[in-house]
Every structure is written in structure tokens, then in C-alpha cells.
Amino acid sequence: MALNPQYDAIGKSFVQQYYMLFDDPIQRPSLVNMYNVEHSFMTFEGKQLQGSAKIMEKFESLRFQNISRQITVVDSQPMFDGGVLINVFGRLQVDTDPPHDYNQVFVLKPLNGSFFVQHDIFRLNIHNTA
């Protein structure tokens, strides 16, 4: 499959849509449609999860009322199978906590004219030294 020339626009619009759903507790469960039942991996703070059910279970276990975020930058690359690699660098704030920087990487895999999230890695940017 050829490289997708729209990779940059796809990356940006995916990120916007993904977080719009994630940050709204009512719409968050619909993220299940972004992942594959089996062929999706997520690594959340080092914990590896496979399949949409396990990934959604993780999201449901996160305890906060409100989350808001600012995206600093979205970098994308076309992949040789027609997919898109996306790296997000941003800052999120949960309830009354101080804001935290974070990093999230997605791999979108093409499927029947659309995409699903095949890989997803999330980390807060917290270091071992100040």
C-alpha cells in the first residue's frame, strides 16, 4: 500500500477527535470503536494492554471528574502500509491537580477505507531528577 499523502491532516484531526471523546466522561465509552477487539495494543504508564475491552477497562478505572488539556504539538509520519504514526506532546490537567506534561504515541492502521488505533502509548513526563 502507498504512503498516505494526507498523513499530517489525518494525524491532527484524529488527535482532535480522540481527545474530544476522551475528555468528555459521557462520550469516553465510545472510544471503544477506535480500537480493534484483538489487534490493538496500549501501553499505559508501562502497563501493556491488548484489545479494546482491556483498554476501555483501564480508562474506566482512572479516577477523576474533569480532565482538560492543551496540545503543544502533533507530529505525524506516513507509514509504508498506508498507516499514520502520530506523536502528541501536550499538557493535561485533572480536577484540581497541578498540570502535567504528557506524551502519547498512536499508530493508525488502515482498514476498509478508514483507520483503527493499532498502537497507543501514554506517559506523563515525570523524571527521576528535578
Added chain:
Amino acid sequence: MDYDYLVKFLALGDSGVGKTSFLYQYTDGVFHSRFISTVGIDFREKRMIYQSKGINHRIHLQLWDTAGQERFRSLTTAFYRDAMGFLLLFDLTNEQSFLEIRNWIEQLRIHAYCEVPDIVLCGNKADMEERRVVSEWRAREFAEQNKLPYLETSAATGQNVNRAVETLVDRVMSRIETAVDRAMLPGRRGRPKDPNELNLSTPTSQNCFC
């Protein structure tokens, strides 16, 4: 130097158990709070006097708080480094936060300076009696099994908040004093009788002064 000891404590426990309110209550709402975003730490400081054997010791207490990153399970080892004592909190109105205490103790044993660090277990939100789901005897039984002092606290009313911190200060200071005293006695605790005599015995697995 205007203090004798710098003592660093960590407040740990699930998000929402009231760690920040607890520390706020202890410092009477008056503190320097400094947030270091790269390590995700929020810390406050307070001066106190600790009396022992008729001597006043000036203590500079640093209370380290998470900045919410425990919601994501992302505490780094930097957070535990150099901490001398731990305030371990759960919410008396939240069963899950009590069940998670076991995991927190596990984490402490891995990351703290020694395998049996000084911990004070606090069942917080004791003022919300009508919403309590963790009974006092259950919490006490758990604390006894794990050899932890247990206090029911309320960050809202201040119940037992000072006592919890003071209990931890007592434990940590007596550990420090014991270590200092023993180190001054020749032939005790791995210290050679004669300074010229090498101590070739292998140190035990404990890397702390307990």
C-alpha cells in the same frame, strides 16, 4: 544552621483520599507550597520542636505530596528518595482506597530506603461517619497485622491530624537517635572495636539504619 534535623515525609495513598487537605490542615493552611513539575512533586515545609531526654531538637519538616500523578500510577523513584517516614492515607468512605493500601505498602517496601520503613496508617474522612464503609476494627486489625500505628483522622475537622504527624516524627526521631547512639558505641552494629581493625563481615541485606 537554624535547625538540627531535616526530616522528609511523604504522603501516600489513592487519589481523592485527602492527602493534600491533610497536609494543608497540618500546616494550618499556612505553608510554602512548591510544585516541581519535572518530578511531579508538591512540597510544604514546617518547623517544629521535638523533645527527647530533656533536650529540644529543632526540626525542619518537609512534607512531600504527590501532584495527582498517582491517578495514572506514575510515581517515579525520585519521589521516594530520601524519605524518612510515610503517612499512608485511605478514605474511610471508600472501600477501594482501603484495599489499595496493601499495594502501597508493597511499593514502599520496594522503593523506600529500607524494607520496614516508618509508616503511620491514617483512615481519613472520619468526620463523614454516615458514609463510612471501612469499620474501625477492620482497619485496626489490618494495621496490627502489618505492625503499623493506626489513627482515624479528619482533614476537615483536624481530628488526629497533628497526632498522626507527631507519631511519625517520634518514630523517625527515635530511629535516628538509636542509630546515632549505637554508632557511638564501639563494637556495636558492625562498627569495629578498634578503628584500625577492618570489619570484613558481609553486611546484611538491610541497607538502613534500623
